[in-house]
Amino acid sequence: MKTLRVTLTGMMALFGTSVIWAQSGAGVDRLYVLDCGWSHNADESRWTPGLNVGKPIDMSENCYLIHHAQGYFLWDTGYSDKVADMPDGQVSGGGATVVRRSKTLAAQLSAIGVSPSDIKFVGISHTHPDHTGNVELFPQATLMIQKVEYEAAMSAKSPAIAATHPVMKLEGDKDVFGDGSVTIISTPGHTVGHQSLLVHLPKTGWVILTGDAVHLKDNWDNRRVPSMNVDKEKTVASMQRLADLMEEHHAQLWINHDKVQSDQQKHAPEYYD
Numbered sequence: 339m340k341t342l343r344v345t346l347t348g349m350m351a352l353f354g355t356s357v358i359w360a361q362s363g364a365g366v367d368r369l370y371v372l373d374c375g376w377s378h379n380a381d382e383s384r385w386t387p388g389l390n391v392g393k394p395i396d397m398s399e400n401c402y403l404i405h406h407a408q409g410y411f412l413w414d415t416g417y418s419d420k421v422a423d424m425p426d427g428q429v430s431g432g433g434a435t436v437v438r439r440s441k442t443l444a445a446q447l448s449a450i451g452v453s454p455s456d457i458k459f460v461g462i463s464h465t466h467p468d469h470t471g472n473v474e475l476f477p478q479a480t481l482m483i484q485k486v487e488y489e490a491a492m493s494a495k496s497p498a499i500a501a502t503h504p505v506m507k508l509e510g511d512k513d514v515f516g517d518g519s520v521t522i523i524s525t526p527g528h529t530v531g532h533q534s535l536l537v538h539l540p541k542t543g544w545v546i547l548t549g550d551a552v553h554l555k556d557n558w559d560n561r562r563v564p565s566m567n568v569d570k571e572k573t574v575a576s577m578q579r580l581a582d583l584m585e586e587h588h589a590q591l592w593i594n595h596d597k598v599q600s601d602q603q604k605h606a607p608e609y610y611d
């Protein structure tokens with residue numbers, strides 16, 4: 339057996355791993371859903387214009403850790419781990435939103451034996467604070483972000499991303515590992531350079547991680563666009579792009595902020611394979 343394994347390894351080195359994985363489609367073997375906080379919001383109509391006025395809603399905030407043969411890829415970094423130390427949560431908008439974190443991202447990675455320095459790539463859907471809170475926990479990881487989103491974020495007063503952070507500025511889609519198993523999909527509208535993620539898992543199949551291309555299942559079903567989005571038409575076009583990908587790949591849609599859906603999912607240390 340040992341001889342066989344050496345031979346296979348040698349073959350992979352010879353032909354290049356990307357070719358082998360493209361054939362098997364098995365470059366990704368694990369996807370962990372990590373609890374990156376949750377928010378209590380006093381008025382759902384911020385996301386559903388004209389509807390649910392004054393109705394409170396809780397929203398989930400997930401990060402997703404993907405293990406690929408070439409290394410770890412983290413999708414979004416959630417609310418800052420500092421929120422875990424705030425007993426009453428982080429309050430904003432005069433109480434309109436209260437954010438809590440029951441555990442840190444660092445602790446959840448540690449619990450599955452992953453050190454922040456093990457993360458090769460960090461992809462962020464966009465640069466709102468609920469997605470960039472822990473970017474600098476991974477100062478060595480290459481940040482994968484749309485160029486327009488990066489430039490907008492870095493022109494802010496105190497950017498969440500350090501100027502020294504290694505970054506790959508994207509202009510459109512990006513096949514992260516070169517084998518089609520993890521693809522960043524450009525989905526502008528919520529922000530100028532918003533992006534989503536298409537992942538293939540050997541048993542689970544295809545999954546789309548929405549980021550904030552859509553916030554709630556009901557908004558998806560009704561193609562509803564929150565008033566905070568920078569571009570309504572682009573948001574609708576991006577939702578259609580994701581719908582087309584779903585149909586093409588028979589993919590599941592995992593909506594980051596939909597707490598009803600998120601509560602039904604396995605969270606780390608459990609994982610999807």
Ligand SMILES: [Zn+2]
Pocket residue numbers: 466468469550595
């Ligand atoms: Zn968000």
